[in-house]
Amino acid sequence: MRNTTKTVTTVLAAGALALGLSACGTENGASKDGPLIVAASPVPHAEILNYVKDHLAQKAGLDLDVREFTDYNTPNLSTQDGSVGANYFQNKPYLDDFNKKKGTDIVPVVTVHLEPLGLYSHQAKKTGDLTKGATVALPNDTVNEARALKLLAANKVITLKDGAGTEATPKDITANPKGLKFKELEAAQLPRALDDVDAAVINGNYAIAADLKPAKDALVLESPKNNPYGNFLAVKKGEEKDPRVKKLAKLLTSPEVKKFIKDKYAGSVLPSF
Missing domain, CATH: 3.40.190.10 (Periplasmic binding protein-like II)
Structure with missing residues (x-):
């Protein structure tokens, strides 16, 4: 059974996340000893992550916990404060704008796919x-x-x-x-x-x-040609070398994930690797 938390608004998302982590401390998302908690938009990000969780993560020795959010603010804020260890939902222009406005220091790790607007x-x-x-x-x-x-x-x-x-x-x-x-x-x-x-x-x-x-x-x-809006796995600056993040980055850009994206989304989502 997938460990997936669904939320609807920023306030509810933050509250649900806080409750989910209360038993093990608010820094669990950044702890190197626990599962890698990743905040993601439900479609296609969480679907791709859950494919990795169900089919690839165990063999790679990765304990992955996927949390779903339907807004564009909470995932970055939760990554910044350590409530989650990474997020997967955004593109570089959006992240640059968010970091500038919010004073955060979230950085991309690996680009996975493009969702044409x-x-x-x-x-x-x-x-x-x-x-x-x-x-x-x-x-x-x-x-x-x-x-x-x-x-x-x-x-x-x-x-x-x-x-x-x-x-x-x-x-x-x-x-x-x-x-x-x-x-x-x-x-x-x-x-x-x-x-x-x-x-x-x-x-x-x-x-x-x-x-x-x-x-x-x-x-x-949108045309995928020279498109700067690819979506990527992101972490707080300094967490790029977390072994769990490295494992997930490798899995997200594997041939298996490329095939999953192509088969499931039939051109509505395009692999970027």
């Missing part, structure tokens, strides 16, 4: 079907909002000013032929918002969790 709609079949003044929902965190706008720009839905980077916002739009309106929402809420907006740019993990098939259902999808 996509534009979805219950009404339009292609971008040309978006009506004048349509409302498009975007992730409200800095990096993913910029990523979403770049996706729209790459597909000629809008035009961004030259030099718009990883902190681009709708204010950086220089041409908007359809007069689209943008609604900023927490990334996890975007699939549910599809009934209330004309379209939404949704992160791959949340799309999959909502039974959307990015490779099939997205109006447009």
Whole structure:
């Protein structure tokens, strides 16, 4: 039976984690003697980790404890304070922004996969079907909002000013032929918002969790070519040499995991190794 804790909000996640560790101390996640506790988004991160746990970890001598979180803040904060030993849910631009804003020092260990960001709609079949003044929902965190706008720009839905980077916002739009309106929402809420907006740019993990098939259902999808948004295993700086982390990094980039990702996600999640 998998040792997996599911949480819904930041507050509940922190509380559940604290209760789960109360019997053995708040530093258990960073202890080299116990299991390696890894905080992860449910899909596909926890699914990939649980594949490793169920099929590869025992042979490698790794005791792995997977904890699921549905927000993007708690995993890094818990890694920073030692409640967990590692996390697996984010990309480099997001981590750089988080470290800068929160004063944390989380570092990547190994990149595992890419979840292409996509534009979805219950009404339009292609971008040309978006009506004048349509409302498009975007992730409200800095990096993913910029990523979403770049996706729209790459597909000629809008035009961004030259030099718009990883902190681009709708204010950086220089041409908007359809007069689209943008609604900023927490990334996890975007699939549910599809009934209330004309379209939404949704992160791959949340799309999959909502039974959307990015490779099939997205109006447009990010290209994996030279894509900087690969998701990786991360730890607090200084913990990269933890033997348990090294074992997990090796397993996450093994041929077995590559095959699992390809077979299970059929192009909606792409191995990055």
